[in-house]
Amino acid sequence: MTGVALQCRMSVAAYLVLFAFGQAHAAGCLFAAQGEGHVAAVIDARSFRLDDGREIRLAGIEPAGTDKAKGAAALAAVIGGRDVTLHGDDDTPDRYGRQTAFVFAKGTETSVQSELLRRGEALFAADVADRDCAGTLAAAEGSAVQAKIGIWSAPTAIKNTESPGDILAGIGRFTVAEGKVLSVRQAGSVTYLNFGRNWTQDFAATISRRMIPAFEAAGLSPKSLENRRIRVRGFVSSRGGPRIEVLRVGQIEILDGK
Structure with a gap:
């Protein structure tokens, strides 16, 4: 942490x-x-x-x-x-x-x-x-x-997105992870916040198209999260690498001061 x-x-x-x-x-x-x-x-x-x-x-x-x-x-x-x-x-x-x-x-x-x-x-x-x-x-x-x-007394309470295996170990559980968003990419109706370069193994947070208006209403576009350090919380799933689907704006916290 x-x-x-x-x-x-x-x-x-x-x-x-x-x-x-x-x-x-x-x-x-x-x-x-x-x-x-x-x-x-x-x-x-x-x-x-x-x-x-x-x-x-x-x-x-x-x-x-x-x-x-x-x-x-x-x-x-x-x-x-x-x-x-x-x-x-x-x-x-x-x-x-x-x-x-x-x-x-x-x-x-x-x-x-x-x-x-x-x-x-x-x-x-x-x-x-x-x-x-x-x-x-x-x-x-x-x-x-x-x-x-x-x-929070345990150093592993918040998972490091640079260690996707640790996040994947919590599949099906509510998890808090943090790290730097290296890229933001859209594939079909899903926007990916990628925390690693290997999209099939590294951790990513996903935002469906239907959620974009909520982000925009909050004054935040997913693209603006690129190169930002954030914390994301939600249930872990596996689609190649570990994933957390963002269903609400409140699942994301911006940690840096930009």
Whole structure:
């Protein structure tokens, strides 16, 4: 992990949210109330069951690491046996019957998601459309990165794009990688941010044509990322070399000061 990477400078998060701590609002994820309840059991790193039987899945974050027991213990340390309130735009259960929500332990103003991110026990998923909420979560993660706590205490927490094999080892998992974009090329309806010269083996981030208007609306063209040092987050797939598909502008952070 480089010194530049730890500075959390200008970032292209959801709608160009700044990762600077003072920019985020404390209650940025306080959406409409979706109910409340008592935590009866923690299921995994971001899911728990209320005493009325409802299963809740934490929105806006991804598990940090592959140790499921450790992830569940981290969540239990924050909300185990506590009363909580649920907030969000939609309380419709997903296809697995889980209600996705932002969760607050009773008597607190900080979401469970922010607390896990602050402790380095979760990763910001960059899938939050609300600007204030995205800024809150990004700032919480940024504080853990700077403090090198939790997952960020390991030098390999952020993958180096010059080591595509390390990224490929995390296929199917949510991963954060950083490096310099050596070239930007379009092939059909896909734009490739290439981090190496060997396009069949090196790491690349891909942006579909349908995403280009969102980048332009954010004042950022993919071509402008050429020769920039960036951090990209998302699920790793393999199409020749390791790939992360960019589905949202917030998955990319610009790390250099250009």
